[in-house]
Amino acid sequence: MSVLLELLSGVFLLAGSILCITGGIGLLRMPDFFARVHAAGVTETLAAPLLLIGLMLQMDWSLDLVKVLFILLIVLATNPTASHSMAKAALHGGQRPLLADNDNDNTEDASSKA
């Protein structure tokens, strides 16, 4: 049972780590702000619960387990809200998504047009 829990925790932690690094690379390499929000927000929303579940599987029954569960619920609720807030603020602040038909369209041009 302990070996099985350790193995399951390792699988969760490995998946969370891979998603974490994927989000970081997407945050660094995506061409547009909205693509960066997508890369960072979506992967973080899945990476944080995977890492925290992997941590919960290694802990024994105590109050700390409930605290980790609360951190998981808070991250799961607030992370998409923060991503939505950032995308909405950027759209209202004059940023426009990079589309295929206007490939050399700068953000200053879009903000002066809008």
Next chain:
Amino acid sequence: MLQAAVIAILVTMVLALIRAFLGPTEYDRMLAANSFGTKTVLLLSLGGYLLSWNSYLDVALLYALINFIGTIAVMRFFEYKHPMHEGGDSGGTQ
């Protein structure tokens, strides 16, 4: 495997810091700062359990809440900074 997860979180924090210093707009910097804060919560939870700190989960819980509030506050500021000036100017000229 917990050590590997901590190392992955540290690598992601470095990538987010590079984006925060490099970001063309203020939205990019705030996105990188929010990502950095979420990774800090994860690093506090995993690293505190790994190093057997005392009350690390309270700190992580509080940091998650403050990170969300700070991101929402700064983004509301960015959102309503420009249209209020433009609306005030156009209203004055009209």
